[in-house]
Amino acid sequence: MIRxxxxxxxxxxxxxxxxxxxxxxxxxxxxxxxxxxxxxxxSLLSLMYLGRKPTRGLVSMFGQNINGMTxxxxxxxxxxxxxxxxxxxxxxxxxxxxxxxxPLRIQGRPEKEVRNNVQELLEWVGLGDQLRALPSxxxxxxxxxxxxxxxxxxxxxxxxxxxxxxxxxxxxxxxxLNLFDQLNRMGTTIVIATHNQRLMERFGHPRLVLDKGxxxxxxxxxxxxxxxEGIF
Amino acid sequence: xxxxxxxxxxxxxxxxxxxxxxxxxxxxxxxxxIALMSLLAVLAIAASFTLSAMTERWTSGLENRxxxxxxxxGTDGRILGRDEVTALSxxxxxxxxxxxxVHTAHxxxxxxxxxxVKPWLGSGLSFSGIPLPSLIAVTLSDAENTDMxxxxxxxxxxxxQARIDTxxxxxxxxxxxxxxxxxxxxxxxxxxxxTTATAVAGAxxxxxxxxxxxxxxxxxxxxxxxxxxxxxxxxxxxLALRGSxxxxxxxxxxxxxxxxxxxxxxxxxxxxxxxxxxNMLAIAALPFLAAALAALTSRQTVHRALKDMP
Ligand SMILES: Nc1ncnc2c1ncn2[C@@H]1O[C@H](COP(=O)(O)OP(=O)(O)OP(=O)(O)O)[C@@H](O)[C@H]1O
Ligand SMILES: [Mg+2]
Numbered sequence: 001m002i003r004x005x006x007x008x009x010x011x012x013x014x015x016x017x018x019x020x021x022x023x024x025x026x027x028x029x030x031x032x033x034x035x036x037x038x039x040x041x042x043s044l045l046s047l048m049y050l051g052r053k054p055t056r057g058l059v060s061m062f063g064q065n066i067n068g069m070t071x072x073x074x075x076x077x078x079x080x081x082x083x084x085x086x087x088x089x090x091x092x093x094x095x096x097x098x099x100x101x102x103p104l105r106i107q108g109r110p111e112k113e114v115r116n117n118v119q120e121l122l123e124w125v126g127l128g129d130q131l132r133a134l135p136s137x138x139x140x141x142x143x144x145x146x147x148x149x150x151x152x153x154x155x156x157x158x159x160x161x162x163x164x165x166x167x168x169x170x171x172x173x174x175x176x177l178n179l180f181d182q183l184n185r186m187g188t189t190i191v192i193a194t195h196n197q198r199l200m201e202r203f204g205h206p207r208l209v210l211d212k213g214x215x216x217x218x219x220x221x222x223x224x225x226x227x228x229e230g231i232f
Numbered sequence: 233x234x235x236x237x238x239x240x241x242x243x244x245x246x247x248x249x250x251x252x253x254x255x256x257x258x259x260x261x262x263x264x265x266i267a268l269m270s271l272l273a274v275l276a277i278a279a280s281f282t283l284s285a286m287t288e289r290w291t292s293g294l295e296n297r298x299x300x301x302x303x304x305x306g307t308d309g310r311i312l313g314r315d316e317v318t319a320l321s322x323x324x325x326x327x328x329x330x331x332x333x334v335h336t337a338h339x340x341x342x343x344x345x346x347x348x349v350k351p352w353l354g355s356g357l358s359f360s361g362i363p364l365p366s367l368i369a370v371t372l373s374d375a376e377n378t379d380m381x382x383x384x385x386x387x388x389x390x391x392x393q394a395r396i397d398t399x400x401x402x403x404x405x406x407x408x409x410x411x412x413x414x415x416x417x418x419x420x421x422x423x424x425x426x427t428t429a430t431a432v433a434g435a436x437x438x439x440x441x442x443x444x445x446x447x448x449x450x451x452x453x454x455x456x457x458x459x460x461x462x463x464x465x466x467x468x469x470x471l472a473l474r475g476s477x478x479x480x481x482x483x484x485x486x487x488x489x490x491x492x493x494x495x496x497x498x499x500x501x502x503x504x505x506x507x508x509x510x511n512m513l514a515i516a517a518l519p520f521l522a523a524a525l526a527a528l529t530s531r532q533t534v535h536r537a538l539k540d541m542p
Contacts, residue, residue: 049452051452071457072456078451078454089449091446093252
């Protein structure tokens with residue numbers, strides 16, 4: 001699904017933010033991406049959501065090397081990826097409804113399907129009464145839920161979320177993580193960047209730990225506990 | 233709030249653009265510019281049509297007509313008497329009538345001459361004391377296949393002082409003149425088109441800069457270049473249609489006003505704006521042409537700008 005080989009990234013002529021990153025994520029896996037602030041989590045995600053190309057090394061997504069791909073070749077790959085941005089990046093002039101509907105419309109889905117799915121999902125994340133609200137009139141947590149809804153509305157093959165629960169209390173945070181889990185069980189590969197230790201421990205997925213531009217993969221530490229939780 | 237719902241789009245659909253194009257600064261300026269350009273275009277088109285109609289009217293039938301003037305003055309400078317001039321004219325008439333391609337030839341009598349010079353000299357004039365030249369109006373059955381030179385030589389050899397006016401010279405001058413005027417209006421139309429396209433392209437580029445963030449987001453969601461350019465295209469089409477329709481309407485009003493003024497002045501000096509159905513249709517098509525031009529330009533501009541995105 002995702003394969004990095006000795007990938008590096010620098011912005012302009014600055015220092016290398018990511019250096020020599022190598023890892024592979026299998027289809028259907030669920031990983032947390034963690035590390036201190038400024039370690040490069042957002043930068044690494046931007047390589048995965050095809051927002052940038054690595055300045056060295058190889059990045060392969062869905063089995064395709066993206067380095068040599070043209071913009072028009074990247075578009076269909078991008079449609080298979082849902083992203084929750086750290087700063088949400090909602091379109092300020094569009095209502096919550098239209099923001100969430102955007103990926104479906106880009107994919108040319110029929111308007112009837114758009115209407116039903118978007119309404120249902122927004123109700124599910126607790127924004128059923130905010131369909132027509134503009135982002136500027138919503139709280140940070142509400143905007144974050146709109147951003148998450150927008151990322152999952154197309155049931156992407158790959159979901160990348162950058163601090164998706166940063167503005168949410170644990171209650172709704174768990175609820176949304178459960179949504180991600182559900183998606184994961186239906187086959188979506190998931191990477192979530194987070195600082196939230198409690199969350200990571202509760203869900204127990206393996207971690208990608210970034211530090212000083214290097215990446216370490218930590219296997220699932222408490223898979224046993226998770227198994228037990230799953231039984232009851 | 234009601235206004236917001238209308239422009240923003242709601243769960244009921246009816247959302248126009250993903251980008252807030254219909255609220256951008258500078259939209260009014262672009263509409264105004266397109267309106268003014270359309271007004272200019274209407275005037276240029278009307279001028280061109282009028283010139284065509286004018287040349288048509290001036291030249292129709294003229295090519296089949298020649299005039300032969302026999303001056304009341306001999307080759308030696310002696311003033312000829314009335315009878316002598318008439319005798320010479322008769323000789324010319326004889327030659328003409330024996331020429332197969334001459335359809336009619338007829339000498340203008342005194343009353344016809346009077347009518348001819350009336351606009352310049354006024355009525356109530358008597359020619360009795362003045363030595364008058366004689367004018368013969370000739371119509372040819374087939375001007376194109378007539379050897380003018382041979383006919384001219386035949387008459388000159390018989391009547392050396394005869395002047396033959398085939399209308400060709402001044403007709404050619406006139407045609408050349410109107411042709412260059414029409415070229416000017418064609419160039420004007422091209423310049424108007426280029427100006428409009430340049431203004432649209434500039435507006436699109438600045439909008440893309442303003443909305444760079446949103447565009448890159450659409451992009452990351454997998455929007456194709458066409459998806460993005462469609463929005464600009466549609467917006468430009470609507471703006472140009474609105475601006476150009478206004479400008480075209482103003483142009484037509486201007487034409488009517490000019491027609492009315494020239495009618496009021498009673499002057500035949502100003503050519504009337506004579507516009508037929510085809511001409512009207514051409515002018516009515518202008519807003520759509522402008523809209524198509526704007527849409528095409530914005531499409532090109534967007535695609536070119538998107539090439540630089542990752
Ligand atoms: N667009 C950019 N241009 C230049 N430098 C950048 C850019 N984006 C990030 N950086 C730099 O890259 C480094 C890593 O940033 P990044 O946002 O990836 O970290 P992060 O791990 O996501 O941090 P946080 O936990 O605070 O979100 C930082 O030093 C930052 O200054
Ligand atoms: Mg970050």
